[in-house]
Amino acid sequence: MSSRPSAPQVITVVGPTAAGKSGLGVEIARRLGGEVINADSMQLYRGMDIGTAKLTPKEQQGVPHHLLDVWDVTRTASVAEYQRLARAEIDRLLAAGRTPVLVGGSGLYVRAAVDTLEFPGTDPRVRTRLEAELDQVGSGPLHRRLALADPRAAEAILPGNGRRIVRALEVIEITGRPFTAHLPGPDEEREHYRTVHLGVRVGRPELDERIAVRVDRMWEAGLVEEVRGLEAAGLRQGRTASRALGYQQLLAALAGESTPEQAREETVRATKRFARRQETWFRRDRRVHWLDGSVTAPATLGEQAWDLLERTVTS
Incomplete structure (x- = not known):
């Protein structure tokens, strides 16, 4: 070099x-x-x-x-x-x-x-309910629900990653917007650092x-x-x-x-x-x-x- x-x-x-x-x-x-x-x-x-x-x-x-x-x-x-x-x-x-x-x-x-990413807050009641559902039925049904609500998020999150699936569903529920709406798209110029x-x-x-x-x-x-x-x-x-x-x-x-x-x-x-x-x-x-x-x-x-x-x- x-x-x-x-x-x-x-x-x-x-x-x-x-x-x-x-x-x-x-x-x-x-x-x-x-x-x-x-x-x-x-x-x-x-x-x-x-x-x-x-x-x-x-x-x-x-x-x-x-x-x-x-x-x-x-x-x-x-x-x-x-x-x-x-x-x-x-x-x-x-x-x-x-x-x-x-x-x-x-x-x-x-x-x-x-x-430049901002992360929505959390709602303990929503989180607790989704985590209980995860424990009861597993990540598969929750991932399918996420795919209907936010296909981009479902594509990016592994079907077995229950924690991230729960977080995405929580954000959707408490904000009324897709989880990926809180992330800049790949072409957006939103750099916090050069x-x-x-x-x-x-x-x-x-x-x-x-x-x-x-x-x-x-x-x-x-x-x-x-x-x-x-x-x-x-x-x-x-x-x-x-x-x-x-x-x-x-x-x-x-x-x-x-x-x-x-x-x-x-x-x-x-x-x-x-x-x-x-x-x-x-x-x-x-x-x-x-x-x-x-x-x-x-x-x-x-x-x-x-x-x-x-x-x-x-x-």
Whole structure:
């Protein structure tokens, strides 16, 4: 890579799981003298290390990482709370003349940090009623209801993500408007910060293979033991953390509902489905500059990113 592009601003590194975002984020931050801010909703949880593919200190290469290990696994995630935390880190880094590099595949979290998004409040009575219904009938019927009320929201939210489905239905009920009406469309210029968005794209067959290999390595690295330990810390009671890929499947296995091998196979399948939804989300945002993360790419991710930043980052 050549000389440093000018002017610190926010850079995001987005894309599907296993595409290579974390390594690229480290390289960009190291070259720019910046720091990484986590934008993966599950890496916010303490102790969820193996199953969320958190970088080890060695893999971080001395680059400071922020918003990792923030919440206990019993805490329900809040995008509004993440927005507050992320913007505090971004503002601190910009004031110090350092480049914030936001890295992660949680699309709503990324947009909450860098775009002008406002989150409606909550109504405890509505929330309690919807959560009781979720417990009684499961997420499927609620997701179908959401699809009728707000097709865009249903497309973006996994059918098994009961917590987010309940939140979307709650917003619709208390505001009388679709959940997505509170989010800017992908073409709207509503940036809270001047931002360059980098996306990492990998062909479907190669990405599917990477996902399968990654899950195998998680099992070898001790994911089963990690989940057992977190179960003792209250993971099963956590409305958000207990739904994480790998953790949800292993909790079912530990409860005798399947075997660890079946949990591994279902984790691979579920992660592939999740990666497709991530791609759909980020493809809608025309601001994203896509980089080729495949093994056959003519240039490394870092070289591609640096070339693009030299052309797009202005003072």
